[in-house]
Amino acid sequence: MEKKEELYSIFNKLDEQHKNILSVINVINEACINKESRDRVIELIYSLDKYVMEHFKDEEYLAEELDFFKTEYLKDEHDYFKGIYYKLCSHYNYDKNDKSNTYYSLFSVYLVQTMLDWLDFHIKTIDKDLMEFVKSELAI
Ligand SMILES: [Fe+2]
Numbered sequence: 001m002e003k004k005e006e007l008y009s010i011f012n013k014l015d016e017q018h019k020n021i022l023s024v025i026n027v028i029n030e031a032c033i034n035k036e037s038r039d040r041v042i043e044l045i046y047s048l049d050k051y052v053m054e055h056f057k058d059e060e061y062l063a064e065e066l067d068f069f070k071t072e073y074l075k076d077e078h079d080y081f082k083g084i085y086y087k088l089c090s091h092y093n094y095d096k097n098d099k100s101n102t103y104y105s106l107f108s109v110y111l112v113q114t115m116l117d118w119l120d121f122h123i124k125t126i127d128k129d130l131m132e133f134v135k136s137e138l139a140i
């Protein structure tokens with residue numbers, strides 16, 4: 001496949017990926033608020049991993065291939081999100097003998113809300129800049 005076509009097909013996936021990530025995080029948010037079992041929340045949290053990592057990889061690939069002027073900033077932002085995500089994972093795996101789900105739910109709600117706020121801001125700013133840049137570079 002020609003390079004431009006490859007980049008174009010990756011670009012075309014981004015909106016759908018954003019929707020999928022948002023919808024999974026919203027489901028996690030509901031699960032935390034409703035104090036669903038730890039196993040259920042862990043299952044949901046782990047299901048987010050592949051969506052997010054694939055998406056970040058795609059955006060960073062586009063940014064690097066097209067020499068986006070904010071590539072390092074984009075990666076830093078993604079790393080910040082990963083930090084929150086890993087915090088949530090480790091939080092849920094911490095002290096599995098403690099069955100008091102309330103403690104876990106409260107902190108999780110905070111972390112998940114932070115993820116939602118971050119995502120909203122990130123998509124409207126740096127991701128938007130990247131997408132505009134890709135469009136102009138590929139002359140879409
Ligand atoms: Fe994105």
Ligand SMILES: [Fe+2]
Binds near residue numbers: 056078
């Ligand atoms: Fe991004």
